[in-house]
Amino acid sequence: MKATAHTNxxxxxxxxxxxxxxxxxxxxxxxxxxxxxxxxxxxxxANHDRFILNDQVVDATRVHRFLDILRQQLGDFTPLQVISENHVPTSAGLASSASAFAALTGAVTHELGMDLPKEELSRLARRGSGSASRSFFGNFAMWHKGIDDASSFAESLNAPELPIALVVAEVCDAPKKITSTEGMKRAITSPNYDRWLSKSANQFIDMQHAILDQDIDKIGALAEDNALGMHALNLTATRSPFTYFTDKTQLILSLIQDMRHQGILAYATIDAGPNVKIITTTQEAPKIVTILNHAIPSLKLEIAQSGPGISYD
Incomplete structure (x- = not known):
């Protein structure tokens, strides 16, 4: 059984x-x-659990551990050979684990003959990668933090498709030195962490309204403020402060501000890594690519739009 999941x-x-x-x-x-x-x-x-990533046999402890979690949740099943093709730069802040664990969860459950609701699949995939819970859904998805295993799941926002685009600026495709898991452990030691949690809870509600109102400018402004607030936690951690930003990341952020001053709809969002995603419209995206290509000729750029939910072959 083969499953395809897109990153988010x-x-x-x-x-x-x-x-x-x-x-x-x-x-x-x-x-x-x-x-x-x-x-x-x-x-x-297979005779034993085996993981092949992009045609290379990989000793991935995280995958083997996740398969054992699935056995605990779904009932014991025989060893599996997992063959995965990843079309996302790994460990560079483009959520490669989200699509990877969503696809793996979908493939395993379908191999076992289970046709589970996406919300249930999201709970299972969450154990491998939290962000994977959202990759079962196309367009916009919400992951409710919950208070226990049953209440922490993702669902579709059921919003209309918007002319929204992301210009993905790939600053670096090398594995990051500080994993997301380690980064989170450090970030929660920031004296500003509780304040960020409270603000994020309000932004979660505001973002839903902005999407349903089809207000891409508001979507971008909220996303940028939330992302920069998250990265500020890393800098203010009381245990080993750090940053994922490089000089090129900072330059792109400065260029985005310049674009806004020129009347171009452009806002940044950055996950755990140096790569910048620029929220804009499908109409403005080519203009942003032209500006960035001129300013940083070596920069690898792609334009992404709203993607689909999980699919099976």
């Missing part, structure tokens, strides 16, 4: 865990699924 970019971020075993987040989050970045995964019976 959180417009309202998840950054911190209140239960590491269950992957329960400290914040609810809201994302846009992207068409350009995805993972296709197939599973088949």
């Amino acid at each position: 970019i959180a417009l309202i971020k998840y950054w911190g865990k209140k239960n590491t075993e269950l992957n329960l987040p400290t914040t609810s989050s809201l994302s846009l699924t992207l068409d350009k970045f995805y993972t296709t995964t197939s599973v088949e019976p």
Whole structure:
């Protein structure tokens, strides 16, 4: 059985865990699924669990551990060979684990003959990667933080498709030095963390209204404020402060401000990594690409739009 799931970019971020075993987040989050970045995964019976990523056999402890979690949740099943093609730069802040664990969850459950609701699939995938809970849904999705395993799940916002686009500026595709898990552990030591949680809860509600009102300018402004607030936590952590930003990240942020001053709709959102996603409209996106290409000729740029939910072959 083969499943394809697309990555998603959180417009309202998840950054911190209140239960590491269950992957329960400290914040609810809201994302846009992207068409350009995805993972296709197939599973088949084998003599032992085996993981092949992009044609290379990989000793992935995280995948093996997740398969054992699925066995606990779904009932024991025979060893599987997992073959995965990842069309997302890994560990560079483009949510490669989201599409990867969503595709794996879908492939395993369908191999077992289970046709589970997407909300249930989101609970299962959350144990492998929190962001994966949102990748089962196309367009906009919400992940409710919940208070336990049953109440922490994702669902579609059921919003209309908007002429929204993301210009993805790939600053670096190398694995990041500080993993998301480690970054969250440090961030929660910031004296500003509780204030960010409270603000994020309000932004989660405001973002839903902005999307339903089809106000892309408001969507961008909320997303940028939420993202920059998240990254400020990393800098103010009392335990080993850090940043994912590079000089090129900072330059792109400055260019985005310049574009706004010129009347171009452009807002930044950045996950755990140096890469910048610029929220704009499908009409303005080519103009932004031209400006960035002129300012930073070596920059790799792609335009992504709203993507679909999980699919099966």
